[in-house]
């Protein structure tokens with residue numbers, strides 16, 4: 001399969017300003033000391049308290065934590081979406097492929113989305129536009145890197161890509177509208193679209209949690225295989241530790257806007273260091289009584305800023 005397209009994520013040059021990767025750490029995405037707050041009627045609310053997180057090329061990194069902990073806002077900052085929100089105050093560094101995101105203007109940030117970085121959200125059906133056919137929407141995506149691509153060529157390319165996500169009859173799907181297709185089918189389409197331009201980073205924010213669990217598992221497996229094929233790095237956001245364990249190479253645990261633990265997936269799961277990570281894990285098998293158990297976050301354990309697994313066991317992973 002021809003994964004690399006003109007203008008794809010791999011070293012093909014510019015965002016707009018021609019800069020190549022040159023950040024000091026060599027990471028694909030490097031977030032350092034990210035703070036976020038919102039101005040509201042009742043005052044200023046801090047949401048992120050100095051998050052640091054980095055992702056290397058082709059790496060699958062999970063960000064896990066309970067609802068409201070700051071996962072989606074982090075994703076929205078990386079995507080350059082929250083920067084458009086007037087009430088948001090963002091400080092800290094976000095570097096993507098050596099570009100300081102804060103130095104880009106809105107149209108430069110927009111140019112990155114769907115080309116160098118793309119995203120998959122919870123609900124595939126609402127992510128697609130119901131008034132345009134799948135073929136039309138696919139063409140728009142492909143034209144983000146190749147403005148002159150003809151409709152015929154775009155349909156051929158789209159059909160090829162739909163084949164790679166195990167859609168047997170691409171022609172029918174391209175002529176359909178999202179509401180005529182199942183959630184699982186729409187999710188396959190979303191995955192194909194998100195990877196169509198071989199982005200170097202995919203942000204998947206609780207992907208497919210709106211789907212039934214079997215379909216979600218199938219499409220996650222598909223996403224896993226597809227990112228491997230494209231060598232796309234993933235920021236995988238989830239509150240489901242079982243899924244994270246299967247999917248990610250590396251895990252960051254976020255609690256109330258702070259990273260409390262990070263490390264290779266295996267190390268974090270085998271020897272969780274922070275009290276919150278242990279509480280999160282203890283909560284996994286429960287079918288009822290959702291949420292994490294009562295924890296005493298005033299205990300000394302919770303004052304640890306971050307538990308980092310940088311010991312040699314981190315390297316025992318495949």
Ligand SMILES: Nc1ncnc2c1ncn2[C@@H]1O[C@H](COP(=O)(O)OP(=O)(O)O)[C@@H](O)[C@H]1O
Pocket residue numbers: 038047065066067068069070071072073074085087
């Ligand atoms: N646009 C916004 N204005 C004000 N507060 C917001 C906004 N977006 C998110 N928040 C708040 O930021 C916190 C983190 O939200 P979010 O990142 O969506 O959590 P989650 O970890 O569940 O994805 C929440 O308390 C949420 O209410």
Ligand SMILES: [Mg+2]
Pocket residue numbers: 071072073205
């Ligand atoms: Mg969220």
